[in-house]
Amino acid sequence: MSEATQDTKKLLRVERLPAINSQLGKIIKNYLMKSKFMSSLPWKKTAWVTAGFPVELCYLFDIFPMHPENAACVAGTAKVSLKLIEYAESLGFSRDLCSYFKTNIGAVGKKVGIAQGAIGKPKFLASTNTICDTHVKWFQTQAREFKVPYFCFDIPVAVAGTDDARMEEYIDYVVDQFNEFIEFAGKITGKKFDENKFNTILQKSAKLSDLWQEIYEYRKLLPTPVSFQDTMAAIFPLVILPGLDIGISFYEALLKDIKERVAKNTGSLTKEQEKYRVLFEGIPMWYKIKFFHELANYGAIITYEPYTFSFGPKKKIGLPIDKQLRELARLIIDTPYNYAVEKRIKYFEKVIDDYKLDGIILHSNLSCRPSCTGMVDLKNAIQKDKGIPVWLMDCDMDDPRAYADEPMKNRMESFIELMASNKK
C-alpha cells in the first residue's frame, strides 16, 4: 500500500480561522437579508453585477449591488444547484452552458429562498466582459426577462505581447466607458459623480485589498495559517462589499487570528500534518467542498488560489481623478483571471517559488471554457520548468453531474503519490 493510500485512514481536520465562523456567517446573512429587502423597495436602486465589475461604482451612486454568481455559490453549497440547473435545461438552455448561469435561471424561475440561491429582481444589470462572454450573455438574457436596462463594459483583451502603448489605448477606451456609465447611472439614480465620495470609497476598497494581500503573505509560511477552506468564504467582502467598513473590520479580525496561529507555530493543519502545499486554479466545486477536506486527509493543503487572489489586487489611491480612473481601468483589464498564457506561466512559476508549492490542480471547468483555454500549455510549462506534478482536473463548479466520487478519488491518490514521489 502506498504512502498516499495509508494516509487516507487518518481523518485530518482543517481548522478554519475563528473569525470565519464567528463573523462571516452574520455578514453574509445580513447582506442577503438586506438584498431581499432592498429589491422589494420600489424606490431603491439595485443592480446585478458580476466578478470583474468595479462594484465601487455602485456604492458611489447609492446603488445596492447584488451578485448572482455569489447566489449560485450559495445554491451549490446548499446542494440545490442541480435541480435549478435542470430547471434551466428544461427551458432549453444547453447542458454545455455555464452552471452558474443555469443555477441563476433556476433560482429566479423556481422562486427559491435566499439560502438556496435566490436573488431579487434588480432595477438594472451591469457587467464587464473581462472574465468571459458568459457574463454578457447571462445578463442579456436576464435583462430581457426582467425588462430592465443592462450596461455592458467592453473590456479590451490584453493578449500576449501587448505593449505599454497599446495598454494605454485600452485604458482610454475603458475610461471613456466609465464616463458613459456615470451618465447611465446618473439618469437612473438622479445623482451626479461625487469625486470626494468616490475617493473615500476607493480608499476603503484599497484598504480591503491591502489586508487581503497581507493575509496572502502569511500563506507563505509553513505550515500555512490560511487554507482555501478559509479564503473561498472570506473573499465575500472583496466581491460585494469593497468600499464599506464591514469587510475591513472582518479582515482585521482574520489577521488577528492568523497572527495568533503563527505565534503558536501552527496552521490550518499542524506542521507535522502539512505534507503537500498545493495551488488550486479556478472556481471550486461548491457542491463538493468535501473534496478539499479529502485532500487534507493526505496532508495536502491548498495554500494559493489565483481565483481568490484576483479579487484583491494592490490598488493605487490618492491620484488625481483622471489618473485614478485610469488605474481602475488598468486593474479591470489586467487581472490574473484573464492573463495571457505566457504571463500566466510566469505568474504561476513565481507563486510556486514564493509559496513553496509541491503541486498544482488546474480545474478544467466545463462551465468556464475561457479560463481553461491554455491550461494544457500551462501544465506542460510548469512540469518542465518546475518539475512538480500538475493535475488537469475535469469537473464543474456548480453542476454535480460532472463529479464522480470514485474516479475523483483515484485521480487524487495518483496526484498525491506523484507529489510524494517528487519529494523523496
Next chain:
Amino acid sequence: MDKLAYFDSSHDFPEEIAMAAGFTPYKILGDVKTPNDPADQYLQNFICPAARSFMTDALAHSGEWAGIVLAHGCDTTHRFYDIWKLHVKTPFLHFLNVPMNYERKSAAKFFKTEMKLLITRLEAKFGVKITDAKLKDAIKTSNEIKGKLQKLAAMRGEKDITNREYLELCVKSVQLPKADLLALLDKKLKEWAARPAFPDGKKKILLTGSDVTYPEWMDTLEEANLRVVRDDLSIGERCFATLIPDKADPLDAIIEYKAAMPRPATKNPPDPRLDFLLKELKDSDITTVVSQNLKFCEPYAFDSVYTMKALKAKGYKAIHLEREFSPTIDRQAVNRLEAFMEIGEKA
C-alpha cells in the same frame, strides 16, 4: 505568398484593410474532414471544435500565408491568439480588438484606433503603404462583391439552388482572390438564372445560429427537404446584406458598416439580431426558422431560448438544434427536422 489569413468568429475582420495592403484576405475555416488531433495537443475537447479545426488548419498551412490576424469576436478568439503565438509558425501574427457595443461613441473611436494600429503594423512588416485611396478602392470592390452575392442569394427562393452550392459559394467569397471571385460570381449569376424553378417538395426556411463552415451540414438540411433561402450567418448574408457606405474617411465607413450589418450573438445589445431575423421573415414568404448552434458555441446557445420564444410568439414555426462538428449527414437531425415539418403541416 499573397494571402493574409484571418481567424474571425463572425464577420469582424475588415477584409478591406488586407486588400488595400495588396493581400488576398483568406478566412481560416478549417476542414471538418481532418481530425483535430494536431490542435488537441494543446486544447481540451470541450473547447469549440470549429476553432480547434481552424488551429489544425493553421498548424498545417501557416507557411502558405503571409501572416495571420485574429479578430476579437467570442472568448475563443483571444484565448486562441495566445496559444497560436506559442505554436503556429508565422512571420506576422496580430490581434485586432473589435468592440462589442457598436452603438457607443467610445466603441467607434476605439475600433478606429485598433484598425489604424493594424494598418501601421502591416505597413511596417510588409513595406506597403495603405492609403485612403487604396482603402476606398477595396471598399468599392467589396461592395461590388456584396451586390452580386445579394443577387445570387435572392435566387435561392426562386430557383433550384442547393444548400451546398450556396454555402460553397459563400466560402469562396471569403477565401478566393477578389478578381477571381468577381469572375466566378458573374459566371454563377448567369448559371443560376438559367436554373429550373424552386422545386416542389422543398420547404423554404431561414437558417440562423452558429456559423456553418462546412457543406455537409447543409446537406443534412437538404436531406430533410429544407432549402435555406434566407440566413444571417457570417458565411452567408451577414457578409453582404449591407453595403459599406460612402464616407470621406474609409475607416469611418467600415465602422458604420460593421455596426449596421446583421448582428451576431457575440455583440451587445442582442435585440438587433432578432430584429434582423424578424425583418427577413417579414420581407419574405418564409414561415419556418431553423436555428442551430455548434456544440460548445455558447453565444448562440444562450440566445436560442429567447429567440425561439420570440419567433414562435410571432407565429413562425421554429426549431433549435445543437449540432456536432462532423463531416457526415446527421441522420438524427434529419429525423427531427422531418418530424418537425410533418407536425407543422398537420397543425
